Structure formats: structure tokens, C-alpha cells
Amino acid sequence: MKGVHFLVTLALLALATSLASAYDPSPLQDFCVAINNTNSAVFVNGKFCKDPAVVTADDFFFPGLNVPGNTENKVGFSVNLVNVDKLPGLNTLGISLARLDFAPYGLNPPHIHPRGTEILVVVEGTLYVGFVTSNPNKLFTKVLNKGDVFVFPIGLIHFQFNIGQTNALAFAGLSSQNPGVITIANAVFGSTPPINPDVLVKAFQVDKNVIDFLQKQF
Helix, strand or coil, rough: HHHHHHHHHHHHHHHHHHCCCCCCCCCCCCCCCCCCCCCCCCCCCEEEEEHHHHCHHHHHHHCCCCCCCCCCCEEEEECCCCCCCCCCCHCCCCCCCEEECCCCCEEEEECCCCCCCCEEEEEEEEEEEEECCCCCCCCCEEEEEEEEEECCCCCCEEEEECCCCEEEEEEECCCCCCCCCEHHHHHHHHCCCCCCCHHHHHHCCCCCCHHHHHHCCC
């Protein structure tokens, strides 16, 4: 009898582990095209499903990733993320795609994707990329040239910086239909409502005037 209890406990632990490690659940059907109209729709995960009888090829199609993004901003960077909100056919498939454009010395600032691992390939230019592990915060960096590939593990702070004197272009695949993004500086210094400056003064060990200045930037 003890052996049975052990096997049941082991099975429950295995099930709990599998559920805890699952981000976008594997689909149990061929597809589930997302739809905002919930009338006569079926909810699977992420979005409601469009009636398969009225699904068309356009539900799996997105044009425009050949068009460069506008990098005329403070960081010299633009991203066009094709997630489930832009391509309904991605619903339940656990994947999305992004085009990343960099002006010379443009930066995709330190950020995280809470729900997806990112794999990036450089198409043009030279990028200095890296990510930081959880405590004790080890930094891994690499200089990438055309054709090089780098992976950023889920949930870790990472960045890409164009160290060349020409524009750079990269494409990234992410392991979620909606990976999300949290840009560190924006979140810390530009949240709504703002984080109490006393908290940031203590956390960063700087003068309050520094925190006030940084919060005004966002």
C-alpha cells in the first residue's frame, strides 16, 4: 500500500511540475484562430476561437515585415512584434516573431519577456548583445555579425546594441504568442503611479535629486 501512495505522490508531483513549467499550453486541435467576438466562439487559451468553418488563409497571414521601422527616437530603435493580436492564427501555437531595426548606435534597452524565450538572428549590421542571469547576476555578452544567432532565456534581462556606423536589422522568434515586454528603466522610473522616490533612493543608493531627474525622463 505504501508503494501505491508513493507512486500516486510521484505522479502528482510530476503533474504539478509539468503545469508549473508550461507557459503557452500545447493545443489540442489543429488551430484556434483568435477572435474578439465571443458570440458562438470557444475559449481555449489566450483568446476565443473563431469558428473553423469561417477561417481563411488570411487568418494565418501578416504582411509588412519588409518595411523598416522608424528609428528616429531617443534610443534609435524600433520593433515590429507580430504576436497574436496582429496575427490571429498564432493563438495557442506558442510562438511570435519580431523585426528589430537599429539606427547607428541604436539600442534595444535592457528588458525582459516574462512569458517567452527569444532567439535572434542578425540580418544586417553588427550588434553587441547580452543577458544577465538571476542572482548573482552574471553577464553573458557576444558581438553578432550578419547571419549570427543568439538566444535570450525566458525572463532574464537582456539587450541589443548596434555598435556599427550603419543601420542594423535583426529578426527574433519568441516562444509565446504573447511574450510581453518590461523595459527596465521605463518600469522603474516611469511607472504609473510613480514608485515612491524614497524606495528608489534606498535601492540605488543615490541622492534623491538623481532619482527625480531620472523619473522626469520617463
